[in-house]
Amino acid sequence: MEPILEVRNLSKEYKSKKIISDINMKVFKGDIYGFIGPNGAGKTTTIKTVLGLLKASKGEIYIEGKRILNDNNPPDIGAMIEYPSFYPYLSGYKNLLLYANVLDLGKKRVEEVLELVKLSNDKNKKVSEYSMGMKQRLAVARAFLNQPKIAVLDEPTNGLDPEGVRDMRDLIKYLAKEDGTTFIYCSHILNEVQNLCNRVAIINKGKILVEDSVNNLLGKNNHSSLEEYFMKKVGL
Template identity: 45%
Template sequence: MDNDDALVLRTEGLTKRYGDRVAVDGVSMTVRRGEVYGFLGHNGAGKTTTLRMMLGLVRPTAGGATVLGHPAGRPDTTARVGALVEGPGFYPYLSGRDNLRSLAHYRHLPRTEVERVLSLVDLTARGDDAYKGYSLGMKQRLGVAAALLGDPELVILDEPTNGLDPAGMADMRELVVSLARDGRTVLLSSHLLTEVQEICDRVGVIDHGRLLREAAVTDLRGGITVRLRATPHDTALAVATRLAGPGGVRTLPDGALGVDLPASAAPDLTRALVTAGADVHEVAPSERTLEEVFFEMTTPGARATRPESTTSPKEPVS
């Protein structure tokens, strides 16, 4: 049970319908103070609509969100939250620096704050260039800089690495980690699951508007299991299933078998395969990636066998 004092954000039964279409369906999730929380889902799964309800930009059909101890959308709460949702929007003929200065002026922030956030996203040298001449990655950096104005307690970033090259993605990853290290809370929506695996403490997986699972990254991935290659395949599958149980064996993308046995069981598995007449090519410790878990959870077959993840019609906005 989460201590309310440790929570920065909580949603309870958060729901949004557009006519007969359900965009978000009863989402209840929590984000704890000082963590990096990954919000995962395919395009159209309901991520952005959920984020917009958290920010008070969209009114829920049912349920609600509490941010920093208050209902979402209150002005005093919004001032303590920085967000980049659905891409940045700036005046095209103003420079990046002047765009940020206009935002800072509106919020009664000093110009030194503009220079601070430009430095954080490595745009100081290009700050005087017109926004219309920025690359997609530079526009994304400026959007993140705008979200960091005023040193917010909670930072909500929707696909912040969109358009960045590998070096820019690495810089953004380090920035997100440093924000949490300095005591801020980051809610990160991303489709780059490798990055989420590296930097997030917990994740929530949403599919067709419903939250399938919320857990620590390590718990979601599970422990170290066994990767198996042996022929004939049918014999290997039968032996592995006998030892691991009917639900304990899966076929990996490259054709190998993932067997839900501890690595210490590898010798017993090998002996059983040899006794059954199989040729063993590989038995090695294996740990599932977040990407593998995500696709297992969100494939149609997985949804069909998971009663709590009944699908709803797709939302009109991703």
């Protein structure tokens, strides 16, 4: 099966220091692909390079077999990375409407994504009045404005209460199954990754250590949990 996203020999250097080195990844349509590693392992650099926010020193990126060349936010990818930032003096609705206008989308799509993340009742509140969890959900809504084929979510459950975590997990599963959305899911909560993702890649010191299905990683190595396998693999 042809991958929807393929990364080949991707490297990024900064002041002659390699931040990531020869990264190879294959993500297939409908995957919920866990991308995990210790702090400073190169996750964010890899993701930003795939998104065109950083220029690769070497390597190639393909979406549905088509090579993309340092596109800033490729149109088929939606992303929520690092701490979500918005205009605090505007409402959640107006923040999304600004982004929708840039993408030449209408108010209807803004309403749809707000409903998806259960923020319709709070859409007219200023973002400055939002909790951290509400800002996380608003950031996910922004990532889905253009109905992306691939969604990159970096720590999407930060600041969410247990009910919010469950809602986020259910939303990701629903979109993967019903809409065929492909997810790259970055999280430090390895139990959540194990329960949600079908495939994972582990990165450490700028290199991919392993890429496989969760079932294979645990079955072949006789580990009871992804956390146990991860700790052993990265030497923690």
